[in-house]
Amino acid sequence: MSGKARPANRSENRLPPGQHLTPGFPVLDLGIRPEIPLTEWRLDITGMVENPKLFTWDEFNVLPGFEDVSDFHCVTTWSKFDVRWTGVAFFTLMEIVKPKPEVQHVLFGSYDGYTTNVRLDDVMDDDVLIATHYDGKPLTREHGGPARVIIPKLYAWKGAKFVRSIEFSNEDKLGFWEVRGYSNTADPWTEDRFSQAS
Numbered sequence: 001m002s003g004k005a006r007p008a009n010r011s012e013n014r015l016p017p018g019q020h021l022t023p024g025f026p027v028l029d030l031g032i033r034p035e036i037p038l039t040e041w042r043l044d045i046t047g048m049v050e051n052p053k054l055f056t057w058d059e060f061n062v063l064p065g066f067e068d069v070s071d072f073h074c075v076t077t078w079s080k081f082d083v084r085w086t087g088v089a090f091f092t093l094m095e096i097v098k099p100k101p102e103v104q105h106v107l108f109g110s111y112d113g114y115t116t117n118v119r120l121d122d123v124m125d126d127d128v129l130i131a132t133h134y135d136g137k138p139l140t141r142e143h144g145g146p147a148r149v150i151i152p153k154l155y156a157w158k159g160a161k162f163v164r165s166i167e168f169s170n171e172d173k174l175g176f177w178e179v180r181g182y183s184n185t186a187d188p189w190t191e192d193r194f195s196q197a198s
Ligand SMILES: Nc1nc2c(c(=O)[nH]1)N[C@H]1C(S)=C(S)[C@@H](COP(=O)(O)O)O[C@H]1N2
Pocket: 025, 026, 027, 028, 029, 030, 031, 073, 074, 075, 110, 111, 112, 114, 142, 143, 144, 156, 157, 158, 159, 160, 161, 162, 163
């Protein structure tokens, strides 16, 4: 766990500063919703790892299952509470590919051309997963199916919909929104929305 400014008792104040609760579940992406047949879907885990791995859909789906209920915070100020995701825990993938000791950053790539970067610390939390199901049902294309990344403690743009690759690195490579001025770290509890440098 990294030392984020998240309240210890979440039931008392679950809405981060500057956020409002939204009804329903808005859809936010680049407007490109790639259709990926499950027979062609791949998850490519590369970079500084002992065991690089290219998963097919069938291989991915026999990994141990994982479910987590979390709150969702979009940097455009809407939040949604109690979102139930099911898929594969990020720690399960790390146990398989074994990142090398020098790894500090992770870059996710998606089928729509999107990329996003996080610190290794952020994906080591035990609530991070690659979700294939939302609310018990297979993830729809509009919400990032076949599979998307969920990192509950960060603003939602850090979680790649339509994920296709995960690269472990000792270098911090900026993603789609990060090169456009959004924060590298993206902690909703400190309203860490924009890059300090820009
Ligand atoms: N591949 C991809 N992932 C993405 C995005 C995107 O444009 N492309 N948008 C991000 C943003 S800004 C948000 S708020 C969430 C939105 O997820 P939702 O459409 O399921 O609400 O996806 C994130 N992941």
